[in-house]
Amino acid sequence: MAVDTSLSERKLIILKAIIQNYLETGEPVGSRTLSKYTELNLSSATIRNEMADLEDLGYIFQPHTSAGRIPSDKGYRLYVDMLMEEKEQEITEREDAMLQKADKVEQVLQQAAKVLASNTNYATMVSSPINNRNTLKFIQLSQVDEEQIVAVIVLGGNVIKNKIIEVGETLSNETLLKLNMLLNTTLNGMPIDQITLGLIARLKEQAGIHSEVVGHVLDAVAEIIHVEDDMKIYTSGATNIFKYPELSDKQSAQEIISAFEEKQQLADLVTETLASEDNHGIQVYIGEEAPVKTMKDCSVVTATYELGEGMKGTIGIIGPKRMDYEHVMKTLKTLQNELDAIYNKDPKE
Amino acid sequence: MAVDTSLSERKLIILKAIIQNYLETGEPVGSRTLSKYTELNLSSATIRNEMADLEDLGYIFQPHTSAGRIPSDKGYRLYVDMLMEEKEQEITEREDAMLQKADKVEQVLQQAAKVLASNTNYATMVSSPINNRNTLKFIQLSQVDEEQIVAVIVLGGNVIKNKIIEVGETLSNETLLKLNMLLNTTLNGMPIDQITLGLIARLKEQAGIHSEVVGHVLDAVAEIIHVEDDMKIYTSGATNIFKYPELSDKQSAQEIISAFEEKQQLADLVTETLASEDNHGIQVYIGEEAPVKTMKDCSVVTATYELGEGMKGTIGIIGPKRMDYEHVMKTLKTLQNELDAIYNKDPKE
DNA sequence: TGTTAGCACTCAAAAGAAAGGAGTGCTAAT
């Protein structure tokens, strides 16, 4: 920060020009090119001097002697920060809607990933929202056949879960009714994190001889709450990375695409993003900044959306460091808004 | 077929030797190599003559003059057919178990894909079983809140589906009870494909003023039955294709990996496989034979497994034409057996 | 003091040239 402000106006302009040019072409940019590109009419020699300074300060570097300059991570970081400040006050005017209506959440999310990928030409991911501090809305046990009952659990946000429970005995209808009553009167509307061991013990006690069944049900609830479990991640356009030579040698391509197939690393990324929220929920990780080592040669831009009732998810794009940050951030923001809106207005299902 | 038998014993041996050698090395194989490799002691010159014949017959070809020979699709086909015949009577002895127990079907399938990939070093896929001619086991409607009820539908094989239904009115408990009774007495144990329009009309009539709700429920059932919808495909090891230079130029790699990400093409492949069952349910597509154009430079080997009650799914591997067919078929068969067994013995969930 | 023209120098990438070698097809001898 302190260092940033110490850059002269002219150096800033030159740095910005270098970066923008490099974003477009992907080639190291030299002094002659710049002397035409910038509005300030300077000879290439002058620019060379400034560039040498910028290199000393660590904002740019040469891939080899006698090549033009390329932005370093530090350079990108400064650029992105400037970008963010500029956009701060700018009101994003309503874009055309990107998403079509669809009645299942997962369809919407998968579609979101696709739209994002086709709009940006980068690899994208969308995580399903996780039920943070959710409430239990409704429980229902039903006998399926002699030895099985199914427990249906509806969470706030109308997320439905089920679990088949094996019981040794056949339960009578009235027993079931009683159990349902017991569970619902106690648990309905209860935030999940308030279901304590004490409460469970009390319920079991009240269930009498059927305490075992109640135990199973609560186990099922516990299982469902376990967040990691069902964070689904939808991806699209992983193969877009082939469009960027700096990422598409076998080694890198394999690593990145693996990450997209296995999804575990993406999940980590999402977790990280959700943990450290920031700037309108838009975060930019450049190179090593990303919480996952696989992405060390990429930039990752993420945003958080909210499907009401504290259910948060992440959308993100992964691309080369020389990505079109401006466009990406704009697209991401638009999509974020649309996702935020979709649940509030649309009485889905 | 007629042509195949016209190959002399010696030509067959040579062809086999060529293919096996090529499978190992990936390099075109020349006459000198062969004259050592084969048990029949022939000079390279003799072998050259035979090879020229084999080339005329279309079983092998040269990538360029003055290179060794490579098997053509036709050559591979003959080889695989021979392999199949040999294996016909061979009893596969019990292998070590590959799969660990897991309580959700989808975990098992995902794991199956992984195991397959790590055992073969090819890209793999596993499709979830589709509920062919399934039966409806149980239906339950429950009131969730004022305007929503949830319909839980259990299918044979304990597949559970739910759907939230918006109702304008609040239904009384006894109404719900009556509807549940009505639906279950009529529909329980009924094969899904026997739910006809006539039946639906009759049910609606019996439901009286609540015919609308019944309609919604049956819509939900219809939606669930729609097969394509929920054929999930689990993949693993897509990046294994980078191990085979003939598939890992940008163009091919991008296409193949895209197919693995989008999954639509894999779904087509599965559909095709399930339609035309064969040889112990093991099928080999070489190059152009595959029903999907993307795989024209690959070989695809698939097998069908059955999770009881006619629920069939497909496991398959995709790799270069010069894949180790023998090992792949063996591994596939083992896994197929394990999947077949898992449901029959294991009272899962 | 900041700017610029000029020039020697560097080095990656492209193009060319030469050598090597695996493999073939054909002919003639066994």
Next chain:
DNA sequence: ATTAGCACTCCTTTCTTTTGAGTGCTAACA
């Protein structure tokens, strides 16, 4: 029918040369 021998092909590898974009530095200039 088999094989040794030889001329020929053409891919692959290696080395060299050329090219050209770009730099840093110095000296002149405003």
